[in-house]
Amino acid sequence: KNEVEQSPQNLTAQEGEFITINCSYSVGISALHWLQQHPGGGIVSLFMLSSGKKKHGRLIATINIQEKHSSLHITASHPRDSAVYICAVRPGGDKLIFGTGTRLQVFP
Amino acid sequence: NAGVMQNPRHLVRRRGQEARLRCSPMKGHSHVYWYRQLPEEGLKFMVYLQKENIIDESGMPKERFSAEFPKEGPSILRIQQVVRGDSAAYFCASSRLETPWETQYFGPGTRLLVL
Numbered sequence: 001k002n003e004v005e006q007s008p009q010n011l012t013a014q015e016g017e018f019i020t021i022n023c024s025y026s027v028g029i030s031a032l033h034w035l036q037q038h039p040g041g042g043i044v045s046l047f048m049l050s051s052g053k054k055k056h057g058r059l060i061a062t063i064n065i066q067e068k069h070s071s072l073h074i075t076a077s078h079p080r081d082s083a084v085y086i087c088a089v090r091p092g093g094d095k096l097i098f099g100t101g102t103r104l105q106v107f108p
Numbered sequence: 109n110a111g112v113m114q115n116p117r118h119l120v121r122r123r124g125q126e127a128r129l130r131c132s133p134m135k136g137h138s139h140v141y142w143y144r145q146l147p148e149e150g151l152k153f154m155v156y157l158q159k160e161n162i163i164d165e166s167g168m169p170k171e172r173f174s175a176e177f178p179k180e181g182p183s184i185l186r187i188q189q190v191v192r193g194d195s196a197a198y199f200c201a202s203s204r205l206e207t208p209w210e211t212q213y214f215g216p217g218t219r220l221l222v223l
Contacts, residue, residue: 033211033212035214041197041217041219042214042216043199043214043217044214045211045213045214086150086151088151094139094141094156094163094164095141095153095156095167096141096143096151096153097153098150098151098152099150100149101150
């Protein structure tokens with residue numbers, strides 16, 4: 001069993017829909033990251049969380065440390081949001097442990 | 109302030125050749141991380157370096173792979189005697205500090221294809 005599990009693996013949506021991607025982890029962590037990987041392969045860091053909730057534009061990330069769970073929400077989704085969204089946890093120390101990603105496609 | 113730079117972006121090698129991948133961290137960043145993404149798999153940690161020091165190489169294959177981050181110049185990931193299974197995207201990330209709450213900034217990756 002992976003230490004970081006994401007669901008769903010694949011997600012399709014119509015433009016304008018509200019989207020939720022989930023991440024569960026089984027280790028103690030000091031921080032959790034949400035990353036976005038575009039079809040060209042480049043990776044962008046979206047959020048780094050250690051507690052609570054963060055918002056940036058149409059993106060919202062929440063984390064529940066007790067339940068070892070985080071969610072990434074996209075409001076008013078747009079085709080340009082189509083990408084792979086990756087959850088990564090930092091168990092302490094230096095390395096990140098990654099989920100396998102959620103592939104999102106938003107259709108106009 | 110330029111982001112993390114990696115070169116080459118694409119690299120083709122024949123089995124048995126050497127591959128050298130370079131990573132220039134963001135200005136002011138002294139912590140470099142290398143990750144590998146095998147086809148259809150998630151990212152995996154390989155090695156964490158600070159200037160002139162390897163801090164954690166627990167994710168590096170025991171043979172053929174090495175990494176350095178010299179006092180001057182980019183970080184280098186070196187793969188000797190490449191095999192087909194080394195074909196992957198190799199990403200470098202850098203951060204200003206090692207603390208857990210510090211964001212890592214990723215480079216565009218080097219896509220290695222071994223023929």
